[in-house]
Amino acid sequence: MLYRLRLSFRYDFARPTGAGRQLLRITPADLPGLQEVQQTAITVTPPPVERSGFTDFFGNEVTQLVLPAGLTQLRFDMSGRVLRHGDETELDLSASPASLALDLAEITDLGPHSPHHFLRPSPRIPHVPAIADFARAACAGAATLRDAVQSLGRAIHAHMRFDSVATEVDTPIADAFAGRQGVCQDFSQIMVSGLRSIGVPGAYVSGFLRTVPPPGRPRLEGADAMHAWVRAWTGAEAGWCEYDPTNACFVGADHVTIGYGRDYGDVAPVTGSMRLAGSQSGSHSVDIVAEE
């Protein structure tokens, strides 16, 4: 599926800002065999003092900006064209839960996609006993890890209600889980926490969902904003599989990936430091249109 993407972030500042530095992680990823970026561009308004880029540890493309002082408004726009192939595999090659530890012990690679990075708690995904108990109950009896992933994802989807105002970007996952509501970030981080607590490496994926569903299919939750889902490592043979707990489905051609991390903090779209004297308000909008 070929998509045309548009993403924009706007900020208004009550008082002019001091100079600042920003990191943007909003460029779609080039993923051989899965996703191909045909064109992409980011514009910053007003123009930055400095602009450069680098690839971070997890392979995500980062745009680095130094902004001038005295801003009252700021805007980042990303546009691009991305070809996404659906991963239509139905074949379950994943390991059994019991043999996962052996598979992991064989992996001695520490590259960006090594499962070892995603086993321990990370800054925004601590170990939460209630989530661990929930995950154990949800996955009990799963014959394969792919089954376990799906069982946990479905259970979270049943347990949580999607609510775009119930949580903030910094709401701890324990609170979101106890409150049983949140957005895709909460769904995904809770699922990653659950996976890790049963020994399954879990990563956080940031990206987009197509805005208008294919004919005859319902519109998915989270399509009007940036989206997030989960990546689970299911053994040496099957490797990673991706699951969207907000929509209770495996990830396919409707999703466009920006990047991977241990949690939201590793792939936050905008990370900045700026001297602010007054309040700020911001909004973001997404538009993903399928071209064929």
Added chain:
Amino acid sequence: MTGEAAFAMGQPRSASYRPLPGIPDEMVGPDGLIRPPWRRLMAHLDALSDEELTRDLARADRYLLDSGVFYRQYGEGQSVERPWPLSQIPVLLAEDEWSRIAHALTQRADLLEAVIADLYGPNQLVASGQLPAALVAGNPEWLRPMVGVKPRGGHFLHFLAFELGRGPDGQWWVLADRTQAPSGAGYALENRVAMTRAYSELYAAGNVHRLAGFFRAFRDALRDQAGDRDGRVAILTPGPMNETYFEHAYIARYLGFTLLEGDDLVVARDRLMVRSVQGMAPVDVLWRRLDGNYADPLELDPASRIGTPGMMAALRAGTVTMVNALGSGVLETRALMAFLPQLAPELVRAPLAMPNIATWWCGTASARAEVRADPRRMVLADALTTRAPFDPKDDLIRAAALPPQALALRLDQGGGDLVAQEAVTLSTTPALVEGRLVPRPMTLRVYLARTAEGWTVMPGGFARIGASGDASAIAMQDGGAAADVWVVGRDPVPAISLARQASAADKRLIPGGLPARAADNLFWLGRYAERAEGIVRLMRAYHMRLAESGDAGAGLLEGFDPLFRQMGIDPAAPIPQRLLDNLAAAIGSAGRVRDRFSPDAWSALHDIDRSARAMAPRVAPGDDAARALSALLRKLAGISGLVHENMYRFVGWRFLTIGRLHERAMGTAALLAVLCDETAPEGALDLAIEVGDSVLTHRRRFTLDASRATVIDLLALDPLNPRALRHQIDGLREQVDMLPAANDHGALSPLARAVLRLHADLATADPDSLTTDALWSLRGRIGGLSDLLTAAYFP
């Protein structure tokens, strides 16, 4: 005859010293004889009477107190400054033993450099199975943004410390590797100075290796790393709330490096720059004293308030040498010690010259079996902990304290998260407890620094001395004291100073830019100190009048009320809270520029604060208060003297002076506006002269009684009266003109222009034109200078 009686009758101190059975002792050998390096010290101690010894040791304590050596201790949600707990007996080691330690630790430093280069480079050690992936990938000290970053100059590690202990067989063991940002080298220096005060003659003749050469070599190495002439070396501190901030300031002052906080730095075009009052100045070498994770909130811990956004970008670009590289804390991981012995033959082509304590990472079945086989000699901890085994915060579990089933369960379910280490015992060394020498366990901290010629080892260091006679390493968690370490040679050692040797390439030390934060604090220090002085003068005048006239003079005392209101003082207390607040604020400001503020002035400031706080609840109004306030005034004058007689006229001194002049100008303008107003009660003019400290001058210049005209003339317009408004403005003009960018080829800065206008207005004024309104207006304009200064120099 009891032991005490024998001692009182003159038995030598050394003869009553009894090592613990089965525990090696630093001073007394297995043969029961005092080891050669200690003999001279013991002969010296034996020859001293109790009184002489007390007197000599008091000199060391006095030195530490006078230099304000402290560390910060946390607990119960607050932190307090504690005096440095120096043990009065140094630890002495023979030169040849020391050179074996130095050799072994140099090898270990090379090994650690090879390991870290791999962990942030090709990761061959994990790929080949020599290190478990979990120890690296799950380790919060392994900083992913550093992976693939080549350190400027080629090395990750530049300054290391090792904690050593001597085991029952007399051999040294490494207890912990300190690679993040080792502290204590500055305290080692202070310990040494204190010891030389207590044992001056003995030290001079005792063939003790000096420490200065080590610091000189490292300073020169860092300066060489800075490269070109403009290159600068700075020390990065987490700030005054850090437990060892005193040491950061001390080392910065001792080595002549700028002390910076994260907020002093910005990154522009991938270079690290200091925000200084002279503009942006590049930094090439940063000796960091904050943990790597806090260094950059953008790419590392986003919660850090003490970092510099963009630091990682500068490191990626290779424009700054970080001492040590961010991420070096990963080498402190305790479980890593289980693997270093096997890695040594490959990475440094030799077995370890000094073992580390036996360590098992419980992620393997064979390690778990060893722990289960002999739990009595094991302590367990989090595999990834970076604490030393004697750290009070370390969370150790004695394996034997767990029932065997619980131990087995814990090992089998979470073995990879656990590390086991042999429960070690230490050697003892003499400590002076209630006048007697008693054995106390000790660990040794040894420092290594990288120079162009390789690692150099500090010939000394510091020893931690346990609080009790229990020689197990865990017992050290209960705290204790720090002792100086003397490496004693057979031959006399040459004296060394910090000065660079003549043969070395000459490199002029360029005074670095004054960080804006430091300038800001110096300015406010000047203001707070002057404001405190103004309050003391006013309160003294008030209580002198009270003492003279009692309640009868109530009418005259009312004249003070507008001033009290204006300054926010409640006159009910002879030592007003406002004064205490100002002293506390002055100490706060001074505390943030300790690298630029003389230790004497610092002690004096604390002394005043202590006195004022002690007086506050005790002093009675009237004569008693007047005398107490006079005492405070003398002490304040003492500080001014220390600052103005002794402080070098760098730009920092100008900001301090500007603060003082500014505050005095504001105070004098308000004083005159209130007391020279037509509505002021009778006697107000005399009061103005008195609070303005100009009674004698007035009498000499004017034969008549005080009138509004004479008072305004003397306290506002007279350029020769150091308390007059005009004198402050003259001083401000002189100082402001010499600030950076004040005068660019005749184009005045807004600040310089405002001061010049004030100066012109005051120079052309006369007592009639300086009405009350005019005085208030002047005060307002003077107040506005502070904003202009802030905008120009500390934005």
